[in-house]
Amino acid sequence: MNYYKIDGLILYKKNIKEKSAIVYILTQNLGIIKGKIDGLNRSESKLISIIQPGNFGNFFLSSELTFFKILSFLPYKIPSKVFKKFPYTYLWALKFLILFNFLSTSPKFFETIVNLDRYLLKNKSSFLIWYLKIIFEELGVLPNLTHCSECGKLLSGNVYYQGSKFYCYKCRKISYDRINFTTYKLMISFLKEDRLLDLKNKFLREIFKKIFKNHLKEISL
Ligand SMILES: [Zn+2]
Numbered sequence: 001m002n003y004y005k006i007d008g009l010i011l012y013k014k015n016i017k018e019k020s021a022i023v024y025i026l027t028q029n030l031g032i033i034k035g036k037i038d039g040l041n042r043s044e045s046k047l048i049s050i051i052q053p054g055n056f057g058n059f060f061l062s063s064e065l066t067f068f069k070i071l072s073f074l075p076y077k078i079p080s081k082v083f084k085k086f087p088y089t090y091l092w093a094l095k096f097l098i099l100f101n102f103l104s105t106s107p108k109f110f111e112t113i114v115n116l117d118r119y120l121l122k123n124k125s126s127f128l129i130w131y132l133k134i135i136f137e138e139l140g141v142l143p144n145l146t147h148c149s150e151c152g153k154l155l156s157g158n159v160y161y162q163g164s165k166f167y168c169y170k171c172r173k174i175s176y177d178r179i180n181f182t183t184y185k186l187m188i189s190f191l192k193e194d195r196l197l198d199l200k201n202k203f204l205r206e207i208f209k210k211i212f213k214n215h216l217k218e219i220s221l
């Protein structure tokens with residue numbers, strides 16, 4: 001039996017039989033790990049109130065091969081404010097990460113996810129787009145919105161898109177949707193910025209959502 005101490009953020013908790021649970025934990029160096037807690041949901045369990053999605057802290061684990069057991073958890077941070085305002089979006093965002101099987105995370109990404117509640121509280125309406133953007137960035141699959149997908153030319157002027165791909169005026173087809181250059185420039189500055197910028201333009205938010213959803217489908221094929 002091996003023992004580990006590691007900092008991690010609880011992404012999701014799945015109850016299993018015999019009142020036990022599997023907990024998905026995001027760590028910086030091991031990526032997402034799964035730990036089992038025997039009897040978590042029994043009334044005498046001391047951990048039940050603190051083993052909750054969004055809590056960040058230090059875990060003490062035992063393992064045999066790739067299977068972890070959670071022995072104790074000391075929380076550093078419990079994000080209660082976000083649960084009062086946007087509980088569903090926050091829980092969804094944490095659980096969403098499980099889809100990607102991160103085997104490790106960059107320090108910057110890890111820190112952002114640990115503080116995800118603050119970003120959501122700051123700007124709910126642009127949160128989803130920004131969140132998809134930082135995940136694409138971390139995975140190295142941010143869609144190419146700066147150059148024409150057909151001829152490779154740097155886009156300047158009105159642009160056209162189909163699915164998650166952008167095209168110049170020359171390469172466009174009649175069915176493609178158009179984005180005017182002012183709106184397009186706002187998109188590019190949003191993509192370049194680390195901070196969560198407020199996308200006030202609702203039309204722009206809708207385009208982003210459409211493009212990112214298409215991109216998500218394309219990369220998960
Ligand atoms: Zn082109």
